[in-house]
Amino acid sequence: MVLFERAPAKINLSLDILGKRDDGYHEVEMIMTTIDLSDRIELHPLDQDRIDVSLESRYVPNDERNLAFKAAQIFKTMYNIEKGVHIKIEKSIPVSAGLGGGSSDAAAVLRGLNRLWSMNIPTEELAALGAHIGSDVPFCVHNSTAIAKGRGERIEKLPSPPSCWVILAKPNIGVSTRTIFQRFDMSCITHPSTSEIISALEEKNFIKLCNNLGNVLESVTIKLHPEVQQIKDRMKYAGSAGVLMSGSGPTIYGLVQHENKARRIYNGLRGFCEEVYIVRILG
């Protein structure tokens, strides 16, 4: 039996850093939601006890460095499974873009193997396992709008955002999350108003949501790559109600309520930026 899993990208409605922990990680508070831009994961059972990964990408390795491979490895080890799987990945989410593609692939493998091998492991436990792979994996295992705390492993579900369109623009640069966190300076930040975003979600208040989007890593990435600011300015000027960089960037997204306006902004940005997408929020 071949099994399919969708691995959707995420955007950050907020990204706040509260401090540095003794274990070297940052203490974060991030509100994220999933969008309709997904990788496709196929899981094929193998007769031999091994993990194969195949995908067509210049940027992503198909060996044990792939987060999907790591997910399968940790799942097999944790539950003592002596079976093999071939993971086929069809990538649509841009790589190193701040959209959590690798984490989502890993999470989809955890969810998929749980089904393939009829393990019935609760989502909470799968998410805890995912935390060993990467900070965004627990969120991706849950796959819905949520706030992630700690180093990303403490997930609390939130209401999904009000219905809207998302325009994504990714400049032609890859950003290393590690570099951005290393350059982040705790002494000069303005914290986003996380509680206001939560109440905007609870009230389904689109304008309040747009007015409170915030990401403390934005200025760090913009300092390294000023073109990100130009895209942000374009996105605002074109009429997006809320504009923010997702994760450590460089992707900038804009939120718009009406489809006609979203399509106008999308078409305008296509002349300015190579990779532009128009999607809906999955929530």
Ligand code: ATP
């Ligand atoms: P993050 O902010 O969590 O680092 P991102 O969205 O900015 O995520 P990804 O697309 O997840 O970035 O890729 C980050 C790195 O992870 C890249 O160097 C990539 O080669 C590596 N990677 C490993 N496995 C995968 C995968 N399945 N898909 C994408 N990237 C992967």
